[in-house]
Amino acid sequence: MARVEQRRIGMMGDEAVAYAIKQVEPDVVAAYPITPQTIIVERFSDYVADGLVRTEFVAIESEHSALSACVGAAAAGARAFTATASQGLALMWEILYIASSMRLPIVMVIVNRALSAPINIHCDHSDAMGARDSGWIQLFCENCQEAYDTAIQAWRIAEHPDVQLPVMVCLDGFVVSHTLEDIEVLPDEVVKEFVGERPLVRVMGHEGEVPYRLDPTGREPLSMGTFAMYDLYFEYKRQQEEAMRAALKVIEEVGREYGELTGRYYGLIDQYKLEDAEVAIVGLGSSMGTAKDAADELRDEGIRAGVLRIRSFRPFPTETVREALKGVKTVAVMDRALSFGGPAGPLMMDMATVFYGLKEGPTMLNYIYGLGGRDISTDDFKAVAQDALRAAEEGVEGLPVKFVGVRE
Amino acid sequence: MLHEGVRTCSGCGASLIAKLVLKAARKPVVVVSATGCLEVATSILPYTSWKVPWIHNAFENAAATASGVEAAYKALAKKGLIKEVPDIVVLAGDGGTYDIGFQSLSGALERGHDFLYVLYDNEAYMNTGIQRSGGTPRYAWTTTCPAGEVLKGKLEAKKPIALIVAEHRIPYVATASPSEPHDLIRKVRRGLEVEGPAFLHVICPCPRGWRFDPSLSVEVARLAVKTCFFPLWECRWEDDDMVLELTGPSKLIAEVPELKLPVEAYLAIQGRFAHLFRPKRMEPLIRQIQADVDANWKLLLRRAGMA
Ligand SMILES: Cc1ncc(C[n+]2csc(CCOP(=O)(O)OP(=O)(O)O)c2C)c(N)n1
Numbered sequence: 158m159a160r161v162e163q164r165r166i167g168m169m170g171d172e173a174v175a176y177a178i179k180q181v182e183p184d185v186v187a188a189y190p191i192t193p194q195t196i197i198v199e200r201f202s203d204y205v206a207d208g209l210v211r212t213e214f215v216a217i218e219s220e221h222s223a224l225s226a227c228v229g230a231a232a233a234g235a236r237a238f239t240a241t242a243s244q245g246l247a248l249m250w251e252i253l254y255i256a257s258s259m260r261l262p263i264v265m266v267i268v269n270r271a272l273s274a275p276i277n278i279h280c281d282h283s284d285a286m287g288a289r290d291s292g293w294i295q296l297f298c299e300n301c302q303e304a305y306d307t308a309i310q311a312w313r314i315a316e317h318p319d320v321q322l323p324v325m326v327c328l329d330g331f332v333v334s335h336t337l338e339d340i341e342v343l344p345d346e347v348v349k350e351f352v353g354e355r356p357l358v359r360v361m362g363h364e365g366e367v368p369y370r371l372d373p374t375g376r377e378p379l380s381m382g383t384f385a386m387y388d389l390y391f392e393y394k395r396q397q398e399e400a401m402r403a404a405l406k407v408i409e410e411v412g413r414e415y416g417e418l419t420g421r422y423y424g425l426i427d428q429y430k431l432e433d434a435e436v437a438i439v440g441l442g443s444s445m446g447t448a449k450d451a452a453d454e455l456r457d458e459g460i461r462a463g464v465l466r467i468r469s470f471r472p473f474p475t476e477t478v479r480e481a482l483k484g485v486k487t488v489a490v491m492d493r494a495l496s497f498g499g500p501a502g503p504l505m506m507d508m509a510t511v512f513y514g515l516k517e518g519p520t521m522l523n524y525i526y527g528l529g530g531r532d533i534s535t536d537d538f539k540a541v542a543q544d545a546l547r548a549a550e551e552g553v554e555g556l557p558v559k560f561v562g563v564r565e
Numbered sequence: 566m567l568h569e570g571v572r573t574c575s576g577c578g579a580s581l582i583a584k585l586v587l588k589a590a591r592k593p594v595v596v597v598s599a600t601g602c603l604e605v606a607t608s609i610l611p612y613t614s615w616k617v618p619w620i621h622n623a624f625e626n627a628a629a630t631a632s633g634v635e636a637a638y639k640a641l642a643k644k645g646l647i648k649e650v651p652d653i654v655v656l657a658g659d660g661g662t663y664d665i666g667f668q669s670l671s672g673a674l675e676r677g678h679d680f681l682y683v684l685y686d687n688e689a690y691m692n693t694g695i696q697r698s699g700g701t702p703r704y705a706w707t708t709t710c711p712a713g714e715v716l717k718g719k720l721e722a723k724k725p726i727a728l729i730v731a732e733h734r735i736p737y738v739a740t741a742s743p744s745e746p747h748d749l750i751r752k753v754r755r756g757l758e759v760e761g762p763a764f765l766h767v768i769c770p771c772p773r774g775w776r777f778d779p780s781l782s783v784e785v786a787r788l789a790v791k792t793c794f795f796p797l798w799e800c801r802w803e804d805d806d807m808v809l810e811l812t813g814p815s816k817l818i819a820e821v822p823e824l825k826l827p828v829e830a831y832l833a834i835q836g837r838f839a840h841l842f843r844p845k846r847m848e849p850l851i852r853q854i855q856a857d858v859d860a861n862w863k864l865l866l867r868r869a870g871m872a
Contacts, residue, residue: 184636184637184640184641184644185633185636185637185640187632187633187636211640211643211644212640213636213637213639213640213643215632215633215636215676216676217629217632217672217676218668218669218671218672218675219668219669219672221625221626221629221669222626222628222629222632222668222669222672222673223629225622225623225626225629225630225633225669226629226630226632226633226636227633228622228630228633229597229620229622229629229630229631229632229633229634229635229636229637230633230634230636230637230640231633231637232620232633232634233595233633233634233637233638233641234637234641234647235636235637235638235640235641237633237637251623252622252623252626255622255623354646363612363613371595371618371619371620371634372618373593373595373618373638373641373647373648373649373650373651374593374648374649374651375593375594375595375617375618375651376593377618378615378616378617378618378619379618379619380608380613380615380619380620381618381619381620381621382608382620382621382622383608383609383610383613383621384604384605384608384609384610384621385609385610386609386610389610389611
């Protein structure tokens with residue numbers, strides 16, 4: 158595919174998402190406002206009011222209903238989109254599992270925000286972590302450009318016949334959602350062509366093989382959302398897990414194809430100066446941009462630092478991460494969420510499995526940071542990297558979990 | 566529309582109602598079910614009872630799910646990807662409607678999605694084993710409002726759900742009973758014909774939960790109507806005014822009040838009210854139920870302009 162002409166527009170992360178969704182023009186958008194996601198709903202409402210999209214916009218009465226309506230819409234064969242944050246995602250929890258288990262390729266943008274109490278509107282990743290095991294693909298973005306790009310790619314990933322799973326596109330509240338950035342956008346028709354129409358997979362129903370949808374003619378009926386006992390339920394779950402594994406490849410393929418079109422390549426992870434790194438900072442989202450600056454400064458000071466940003470948190474790219482960290486002496490795993498009472502933060506728990514059972518592997522330490530929007534600076538990241546290096550030299554026992562930037 | 570061999574209990578009102586509703590449909594119909602007895606009994610994998618496209622999402626979100634289905638078909642039709650928007654029918658129990666599903670129902674009605682919502686009201690959470698709901702009538706026994714030494718079943722009155730729905734000013738609201746199948750079918754058709762949301766509240770005898778012989782289901786429903794415990798009516802809005810009309814036997818009773826049976830005739834054949842009669846008769850409680858019925862009936866007569 159040939160590289161296409163792109164336009165530069167100044168947009169905030171939320172606006173960039175709304176713009177991408179306008180270009181994709183899903184059949185149904187059902188959403189409910191919550192800071193810091195609200196701008197997405199508002200901008201999209203503008204597009205609807207100005208007749209720029211043919212989308213049926215359902216300004217619904219709760220997030221629980223928003224996702225429920227998306228389930229209905231996707232089951233009817235349509236493309237469905239929603240967006241939320243924090244309490245809204247928490248309210249959806251029940252339906253998250255239903256959407257993924259019914260294998261409905263819904264796309265949802267999460268503007269990451271802390272969970273109450275105390276009520277807090279700023280960024281951390283607790284909301285998305287609460288949805289970690291819900292069977293959704295979770296892609297974390299670093300900036301507005303990536304949010305735009307991922308909101309387009311998500312459809313191709315979700316609807317891929319080997320995947321058929323909903324996708325969550327995560328961007329950091331305020332830091333990305335409300336920050337103005339010059340971003341490159343594709344022409345509408347290129348986006349339309351890239352996403353195409355939703356392909357319907359065929360499944361074996363009780364009246365033979367049929368497209369996977371609620372047939373409006375009634376001639377090819379399916380029963381969707383049925384009841385399964387111990388004799389069949391487990392197989393459903395096993396298949397969901399297979400689809401997650403398949404998504405690893407599809408995320409890369411779609412990222413490559415999109416890269417050829419735009420010059421912006423995305424994969425499962427984002428590597429920054431890792432080739433010769435002795436210390437690596439690993440994390441999710443926008444603060445990895447700050448970590449990259451810290452790595453540059455550390456390199457100026459003679460410390461070979463690098464950054465590994467996990468883009469695909471679910472499915473977790475274990476092998477890709479292992480490969481990327483080969484030769485790294487020590488790893489600082491940054492968690493912007495807590496698993497209260499758990500052995501470490503949620504990302505750390507995954508990271509700890511990457512080298513599990515192997516003779517060789519880096520030292521790993523876990524740093525909890527940024528809860529409720531607490532800022533993290535380049536200096537903080539530099540201190541973290543130095544701490545991780547020191548620990549590697551002195552040797553660590555077990556799995557140290559440390560807190561960054563909190564009053565003790 | 567519904568295969569034979571549905572795994573509901575014998576005498577189940579819900580499967581009877583589902584059959585009648587689907588019989589009434591004249592266009593392709595897509596069914597949305599809320600979690601509950603009917604949903605579970607009709608979809609136990611690897612079998613299904615549904616000959617029509619059917620979806621179940623969760624307990625409290627049938628109306629939201631139907632909103633999405635309807636929006637999807639509208640969008641696909643706009644794009645020319647489908648020829649015609651089918652009829653959409655929701656089938657939900659009283660728990661999924663009066664209580665946990667009320668928000669999503671109210672929201673969907675306010676937004677005006679075009680579907681027919683059928684509430685099969687067996688007056689308790691039957692699927693989980695007969696617990697009280699907002700639709701359980703006063704002094705009925707359930708497992709969470711048992712008839713004890715002090716408390717005699719549910720103390721609160723049944724929520725007037727159909728009138729509450731009617732106050733949403735949607736195009737069509739009606740009540741129906743499986744004992745009056747022609748009336749029910751006509752109302753289903755009317756509900757499907759109107760543009761926008763329609764709501765049909767159907768009394769749904771449950772032999773297990775109401776404690777009566779399964780052969781008596783239709784008879785119990787008939788007595789609910791004849792005693793005015795569950796009057797039949799339909800309502801639309803005209804010039805900002807609610808136009809409510811009694812139908813079938815209820816209309817007849819309004820015209821010939823002597824036909825109205827005492828509520829005791831209805832209570833006495835159901836085990837869920839047995840504590841009102843045995844070991845000793847609880848006259849004040851029975852009188853209270855009769856007073857509830859009379860008050861509701863009077864209100865309806867006034868609304869129907871027949872008081
Ligand atoms: C959120 C949620 N809470 C509780 C349940 C458990 N549950 C399943 S069905 C049901 C009762 C259904 O009652 P009703 O709507 O009256 O329908 P019926 O079973 O009587 O047909 C309950 C409480 C559930 N499935 N989901």
